[in-house]
Amino acid sequence: MTSALTNTTASTGVPPWEIEEEELAARVERIKRERLMLQRGETPDTRPGHHVRFEAGSDSYWRFYPPGRYYCRRCLDLDKIYQEQDGAVVVSPCPCVEKRRQEAMKKSLENKLKATGLRKKFRSRTFENFNVTELNRPAWDAAKTYAKNFAAHRKSGRSLFLVGDTGRGKTHLAAAIVREVVRQGYRASFVVTIELLSDIRATYQSERKTESQVIQPLKDVDLLVLDDISALDQYSDWEKGKIYELINMRYEAEKPILVTSNKMVGWIKDRLGKKAVDRLLEMCGDFVHVNGENYRERLAHQARCEDY
Numbered sequence: 001m002t003s004a005l006t007n008t009t010a011s012t013g014v015p016p017w018e019i020e021e022e023e024l025a026a027r028v029e030r031i032k033r034e035r036l037m038l039q040r041g042e043t044p045d046t047r048p049g050h051h052v053r054f055e056a057g058s059d060s061y062w063r064f065y066p067p068g069r070y071y072c073r074r075c076l077d078l079d080k081i082y083q084e085q086d087g088a089v090v091v092s093p094c095p096c097v098e099k100r101r102q103e104a105m106k107k108s109l110e111n112k113l114k115a116t117g118l119r120k121k122f123r124s125r126t127f128e129n130f131n132v133t134e135l136n137r138p139a140w141d142a143a144k145t146y147a148k149n150f151a152a153h154r155k156s157g158r159s160l161f162l163v164g165d166t167g168r169g170k171t172h173l174a175a176a177i178v179r180e181v182v183r184q185g186y187r188a189s190f191v192v193t194i195e196l197l198s199d200i201r202a203t204y205q206s207e208r209k210t211e212s213q214v215i216q217p218l219k220d221v222d223l224l225v226l227d228d229i230s231a232l233d234q235y236s237d238w239e240k241g242k243i244y245e246l247i248n249m250r251y252e253a254e255k256p257i258l259v260t261s262n263k264m265v266g267w268i269k270d271r272l273g274k275k276a277v278d279r280l281l282e283m284c285g286d287f288v289h290v291n292g293e294n295y296r297e298r299l300a301h302q303a304r305c306e307d308y
């Protein structure tokens, strides 16, 4: 008895798996041509409206486009571009796919940066938009190298202390480090020291938030930034104790800390005590000096000139 299968093979001389392949190729060609005609506007769009998925950081949402309305006018949301070349339909990826991917990544980085506690103003500060001069280059180099090698620092607990006069760009460099570290996939927290102290104090009168709810996340993150540790001229014993507790918490967990300060070791030793400064020296090694002009004055001057 001969089967239908054998019959086909016998009648055409082509084995069945090749026929299937041929049919498949023909079907792909048909689809390509249909899409080409759709993109050329030569056939009506019979799609019943379509949904486009947008990524926004870790969230994603769908938007509905009625028939004839497109998110990408180039590919009509087909993600590919169909063109005719020498009678064949050539397919290439639409740039909108890569653009969407990059936008999603940017958005996701922005959301992660927001979660670090970094203020909007400093979320735009990067190594690239830091104006490098002869005087501040050593600090820029040190900060950039620190960020680049963060994977090793995360393991060793190696920390960084940026010291310099007001307006020299310490917070700018700290923000740039946070950005890079977050981009590498680490978790960071950026806190302005005196604001953190008030937040902790506020928990004593609050029934909603406890002190450990404020402090625990600062222990968990891969990098903690204590910005402007020398903001006050005098710290109370309670404040001194809390700052020491934070430094010691990171020290014992062998996790990196990034500190910015206007004042040098002597001042910190006098105000925060020997135990705090010894730990900082052990974790940070030499302090990095941020020299140069007072950028805040320069920006204010520019703004005044623009007003006229």
Ligand SMILES: Nc1ncnc2c1ncn2[C@@H]1O[C@H](COP(=O)(O)OP(=O)(O)OP(=O)(O)O)[C@@H](O)[C@H]1O
Pocket (backbone or CB within 6 Å): 125, 129, 130, 131, 132, 136, 164, 165, 166, 167, 168, 169, 170, 171, 172, 173, 228, 260, 261, 262, 295, 296, 299
């Ligand atoms: N080299 C630079 N290039 C571009 N912008 C800079 C530079 N240095 C500082 N700035 C900008 O000037 C402003 C002040 O800098 P920043 O706040 O980082 O100073 P700071 O050293 O932290 O001062 P403070 O000790 O008062 O906190 C910011 O807007 C910052 O982005």
Ligand SMILES: [Mg+2]
Pocket (backbone or CB within 6 Å): 170, 171, 172, 227, 228, 260
């Ligand atoms: Mg600052």
Ligand SMILES: [Zn+2]
Pocket (backbone or CB within 6 Å): 072, 073, 074, 075, 076, 077, 078, 079, 080, 094, 095, 096, 097
């Ligand atoms: Zn497209």
